Each structure stands twice: as C-alpha cells, then as structure tokens.
Amino acid sequence: MKYIIIGGVAGGATAAARIRRIDEKSDVILIEKRHHISYANCGLPYYLGNVITERKKLFVKTADDFQKRFNVKVMTETEALSIDSVNQSVKIRTSKGVEEDLTYDKLLLSPGAMPVKPKLKGIDMPGIFTLRNVGDTDKIKAYIDECICKKKYPDKKVVIVGAGFIGLEMAENLKNQGLDVTIVEMGSQIMNPVDFCMASFIQNHLIEKGVNLRINEQVESFEYTSIDDSFPISVKLKSGYDIKTDMVILSMGVRPQTSLIKNTDIKLGQTGGICVDQYMRTSVKDIFAVGDAVEYPHPITGRPWLNYLAGPANRQARIAATNMVRGCIDKYEGSIGTAIAKVFDLTVAVTGLIGRRLQQLNIKYMATHTVSCSSASYYPDSSSMIIKLTYSPANGQLFGAQIIGKTGVDKRIDLFSRIIKKKGTVMDLMEIEQAYAPPYSSAKDPAAIAGYVATNAFTKEMPVLTWKRMFQELHGMGTIKNLRILDVRTPEEYKENYIEGTENFPLDELRDHLKELDQNQPTLVFCRVGLRGYLALNILKGNGFKEVYNLTGGVTVYNSASKVWITNKK
Numbered sequence: 001m002k003y004i005i006i007g008g009v010a011g012g013a014t015a016a017a018r019i020r021r022i023d024e025k026s027d028v029i030l031i032e033k034r035h036h037i038s039y040a041n042c043g044l045p046y047y048l049g050n051v052i053t054e055r056k057k058l059f060v061k062t063a064d065d066f067q068k069r070f071n072v073k074v075m076t077e078t079e080a081l082s083i084d085s086v087n088q089s090v091k092i093r094t095s096k097g098v099e100e101d102l103t104y105d106k107l108l109l110s111p112g113a114m115p116v117k118p119k120l121k122g123i124d125m126p127g128i129f130t131l132r133n134v135g136d137t138d139k140i141k142a143y144i145d146e147c148i149c150k151k152k153y154p155d156k157k158v159v160i161v162g163a164g165f166i167g168l169e170m171a172e173n174l175k176n177q178g179l180d181v182t183i184v185e186m187g188s189q190i191m192n193p194v195d196f197c198m199a200s201f202i203q204n205h206l207i208e209k210g211v212n213l214r215i216n217e218q219v220e221s222f223e224y225t226s227i228d229d230s231f232p233i234s235v236k237l238k239s240g241y242d243i244k245t246d247m248v249i250l251s252m253g254v255r256p257q258t259s260l261i262k263n264t265d266i267k268l269g270q271t272g273g274i275c276v277d278q279y280m281r282t283s284v285k286d287i288f289a290v291g292d293a294v295e296y297p298h299p300i301t302g303r304p305w306l307n308y309l310a311g312p313a314n315r316q317a318r319i320a321a322t323n324m325v326r327g328c329i330d331k332y333e334g335s336i337g338t339a340i341a342k343v344f345d346l347t348v349a350v351t352g353l354i355g356r357r358l359q360q361l362n363i364k365y366m367a368t369h370t371v372s373c374s375s376a377s378y379y380p381d382s383s384s385m386i387i388k389l390t391y392s393p394a395n396g397q398l399f400g401a402q403i404i405g406k407t408g409v410d411k412r413i414d415l416f417s418r419i420i421k422k423k424g425t426v427m428d429l430m431e432i433e434q435a436y437a438p439p440y441s442s443a444k445d446p447a448a449i450a451g452y453v454a455t456n457a458f459t460k461e462m463p464v465l466t467w468k469r470m471f472q473e474l475h476g477m478g479t480i481k482n483l484r485i486l487d488v489r490t491p492e493e494y495k496e497n498y499i500e501g502t503e504n505f506p507l508d509e510l511r512d513h514l515k516e517l518d519q520n521q522p523t524l525v526f527c528r529v530g531l532r533g534y535l536a537l538n539i540l541k542g543n544g545f546k547e548v549y550n551l552t553g554g555v556t557v558y559n560s561a562s563k564v565w566i567t568n569k570k
C-alpha cells in the first residue's frame with residue numbers, strides 16, 4: 001500500500017505518524033512545499049514576542065527526525081501541483097525543480113489555509129507581512145531586528161489590520177517588544193468570534209494597555225512616505241485618516257487552500273472548503289482531506305462551516321489515517337469551534353454558537369451573563385470571570401458559552417464545550433461535580449453559577465433583560481411601555497457610577513419603600529453583577545409586582561458594552 005500526504009504540518013504530520021503506527025509495512029510519503037514540517041504555528045506570535053526565545057523550540061520534529069522515527073519519506077520544498085484521480089497520481093515539483101508523477105493507493109490532503117490578502121494598492125511593498133508559517137515569522141523577525149530596532153528614531157510603530165485571535169495575539173507580543181501598536185478593524189467590534197458585549201471587555205483592556213484602536217475603519221491603500229519621514233509606510237484609511245508606521249501585519253482572516261484540487265472531481269462546498277464525509281473522505285475515491293481546508297457540518301446547526309483550529313485538524317487527521325489503513329471505521333462528530341486566546345492580562349474563550357450567529361441563523365435563543373470569582377473570593381489573587389451562555393428557550397439546550405477572565409477560563413470553557421457537544425442543557429451544568437479547594441474555585445463554581453442563573457431565566461423564575469435592551473430603553477428605543485428602572489446597589493455605588501434615567505432603591509431598604517413603587521408598572525432592577533438584582537426581583541414579585549426583570553450581568557456588562565458601543569459608533 002502506498003500513501004501520499006500533501007501538507008506536512010498539523011493535519012499532515014499527525015496523519016503520517018498515525019498511518020505508520022498502525023501500518024508498519026506500507027510506503028508513506030509526506031509532501032510539504034515549504035522547508036519545515038511538524039512545527040507549532042500556534043506558537044509563532046509568542047516567538048515574535050520573545051516569550052519563546054529559542055527558535056528550535058517551535059519545531060516538534062525536523063524532517064530528518066520524522067523520517068527516522070516513522071520511516072516516512074519526507075519531501076520538503078516539494079510542491080504538489082495537480083492530482084490525477086483516474087490514474088491515482090500526484091504531479092509534484094521537487095526542491096531541485098524537477099517535475100515528476102507519484103502514484104498512490106490512498107491520498108490525504110491537508111494543505112491548510114491561506115491568509116486573506118485583498119488587492120489593495122501597495123499591499124506587496126516591503127514592511128507589510130502576513131503570518132502563517134515559519135518563513136513569514138523569520139521575515140517579520142528579521143525586519144524588526146534590522147529595520148525597526150536599528151532605527152535612529154525612538155518611536156517604533158506597527159499597524160495590525162484585523163482584530164481577530166491572531167491579530168490580537170500579535171498586538172500583545174509586539175507591544176511587549178516596545179512597539180507602538182495600532183489595530184485597524186473594519187467591523188463594528190474587535191474579536192469577531194465572540195459577541196459584542198464580551199468583546200467590549202477586551203477592547204477596554206487593549207486601551208488600558210496603550211493599544212490604539214481604529215474600529216469601523218477600512219484600509220484603502222498603502223503608500224511610501226517621503227524619504228526623510230521617520231516612518232516608511234503610510235496606511236491610508238477610507239475615512240481619510242492616514243497612519244504612519246514602520247511595519248504592517250495583515251491579519252484579515254484565512255480561507256481554505258484549495259488551488260491543488262482545481263481540475264479534479266473533488267467537490268468544494270458552499271463555504272469554499274473541501275467537502276468531506278464523516279470518514280473524512282472527499283467526493284473522489286481514495287482521497288481524504290482534513291484540517292483548515294475542509295468544511296464539515298456544524299454539530300448543532302447542521303450547516304457546513306470552516307473551522308480554522310489545531311485541535312480539530314489533529315483529530316480529523318487521526319480519523320482519516322485510521323480509515324485510510326483499516327477501512328472506514330472511525331467517524332468524525334464535527335467541531336463546535338472551541339477556541340481560546342490570551343490578550344495581555346485577559347483570557348478570552350468561546351465554544352459553540354454565540355448570540356450573533358444564532359441571530360443570523362434565525363435560531364431563537366436566550367442569553368444570560370454571570371460574573372463570578374475564578375477561585376474562592378477570599379483567596380489571594382482571586383479574579384472575576386464573566387460568562388455568557390446562549391441556550392434554547394424551548395428546552396434549555398446549551399448552544400454556546402463565552403468567557404472573559406484572568407484565570408481559570410480554560411478549564412471552564414472546556415467543560416461547557418463538553419456539555420454543548422453532548423447536546424446537554426443549562427440544567428446539566430448544575431449537576432457537574434467539580435473539584436473544589438479555595439485556590440482553584442469556590443464551592444459554587446462559576447460554571448455552576450452560570451447554570452443556576454440560566455436555569456432561573458429559562459424557567460422564568462427570573463426574567464432577564466440584556467445590557468442592549470436596557471440601553472435601548474434608556475435611549476428612547478425601548479419596547480416596554482412605561483418601564484421603571486431601579487438601581488438596587490448601595491447609595492455609595494449609585495453615586496459613584498450613576499446611570500441616567502435610573503432610580504436608586506438599595507436592596508436592603510427595598511421592603512421599606514414598596515409603597516413608592518407601582519405593582520402594575522413594568523420594572524427592571526439591576527446591581528453590579530446580577531445577584532442583588534435577583535434578590536430584589538424576588539422581593540418585588542413576592543409583593544405582587546406583575547412584570548419584573550433583572551439586568552443580566554448587571555452594570556459590569558452594561559458599563560463595558562455601552563461604553564464601547566458609544567465609542568465605536570462615533
């Protein structure tokens with residue numbers, strides 16, 4: 001049996017190693033067009049930020065080591081040019097420039113994705129980079145060392161175009177290298193994979209860290225500045241604004257690398273990715289595909305989608321390899337897009353379907369926010385984490401979770417991901433038995449609290465309104481007639497952070513002031529995070545109030561989101 005694998009990094013190298021582990025005798029050929037295989041592309045931003053100081057640590061295995069360990073023929077700097085699926089062969093161009101045809105019995109495609117690079121004037125000029133592989137990283141590092149660090153002017157600037165995961169990781173790492181960082185984002189928020197209100201916390205944090213943001217702004221062109229200017233590149237925005245800089249990182253997203261399958265019968269899907277079935281088979285016999293290049297139905301929506309993440313690429317590779325060797329026995333269940341990133345002192349994580357996506361898909365959903373401590377609140381270094389859950393109003397099925405916090409975000413997001421993948425409900429969150437000691441959590445873990453709160457909202461024990469609804473009510477865009485809005489925090493808190501249009505009825509005095517309120521008037525209560533609001537809601541309901549809501553996430557979410565909403569609209 002002869003296996004050929006195209007693409008030698010996450011999916012390709014994993015599949016090659018797996019094939020060899022379960023089939024000692026076959027011929028395995030790994031074809032990679034670049035110099036390196038099996039490296040940590042997820043680590044590249046941290047190498048550029050000097051967090052990873054030794055370049056060699058980026059390489060999981062060199063081509064020689066891989067060849068020796070797995071008895072796989074590794075052909076680097078060799079590009080697969082075309083596929084002849086009738087004669088089962090691949091045309092390649094080797095590192096020596098020689099073209100030849102290699103036959104296969106089974107073929108695996110793991111060509112990955114390529115960065116989006118629109119045809120803008122000046123986009124190919126020196127000093128403008130994308131970050132996808134080791135070669136890109138070396139070029140960026142050399143440019144920083146040679147052209148930026150040796151500059152006689154003290155100011156060193158970079159513009160990052162695109163505020164997704166990689167753009168923000170680069171912002172942190174380059175800021176930590178002493179560069180003045182400006183992020184340009186054409187959308188109305190940064191960090192598109194999470195909802196606006198959650199992204200607002202990251203946006204406020206970036207500003208605290210001295211990162212310049214230009215949201216709702218589109219790049220029009222790149223131009224050279226005059227020769228004696230201290231910054232060589234001018235980034236022209238459609239708004240007319242002009243940013244002078246030393247360097248530009250384009251982080252505008254990626255799309256599947258599928259040029260190789262042109263002129264084959266391999267089917268591409270709606271999203272532009274290679275269609276695969278649950279065994280990772282393409283539409284052509286004996287050709288499998290994995291990783292960033294494939295589209296697969298989302299386990300909740302059933303709709304095809306692309307998933308640019310390392311975990312799914314590795315999992316798909318193992319499944320494909322097993323099926324290539326043993327026949328189709330392993331099935332892929334699909335990915336719900338569980339992702340995490342560090343942005344300076346914060347961690348942002350997401351799994352499943354966020355509110356914006358549910359809205360686009362016309363799927364009815366409810367959302368609640370909680371703010372709780374990552375470890376026991378009395379334990380040193382305990383910090384808050386904000387959790388947003390989205391779930392079905394029909395049966396409480398958990399659709400998605402998003403978390404922002406300093407510590408403990410990783411373990412909670414993985415827990416939510418497990419429940420979502422198993423099609424569990426918000427009630428299931430209350431049943432999870434979690435290990436507890438003060439340094440790690442509280443007896444009511446943030447995930448359990450999120451489950452309690454969501455269950456209260458789902459069962460209508462606690463009707464909630466989101467920050468956006470309260471904002472609309474306060475700004476003449478409301479839908480609840482004659483809504484009265486009560487701040488149940490202490491007078492000190494109220495004074496310090498007063499929201500116009502609201503009245504202060506501190507929780508502990510609420511029972512004494514019931515006569516000043518009208519049981520028949522719709523009432524919204526709020527506090528700092530939502531707990532006192534919940535208690536106030538119960539007092540009012542217990543005293544005959546007919547329509548009472550609690551502000552989910554309290555002023556913590558309201559203040560962050562409304563501040564950024566107003567800023568980004570300007």
Ligand code: FAD
Pocket residue numbers: 006007008009010011012031032033034041042043044045078079080081110111112113131132133166257260290291292293307308309310311313
């Ligand atoms: P890749 O790993 O990109 O490998 C594809 C390989 O195929 C490339 O080396 C390419 O040169 C080769 N190739 C393409 N066409 C041909 C051809 N015709 N002939 C020969 N070779 C070819 N994911 C996470 O989950 N978490 C993270 O923190 C994270 N951080 C990231 C940071 C960066 C900077 C980048 C670039 C990606 C990051 N990712 C992260 C995404 C993750 O790396 C990818 O999802 C994963 O590598 C996809 O694996 P793949 O095998 O599909 O593609």
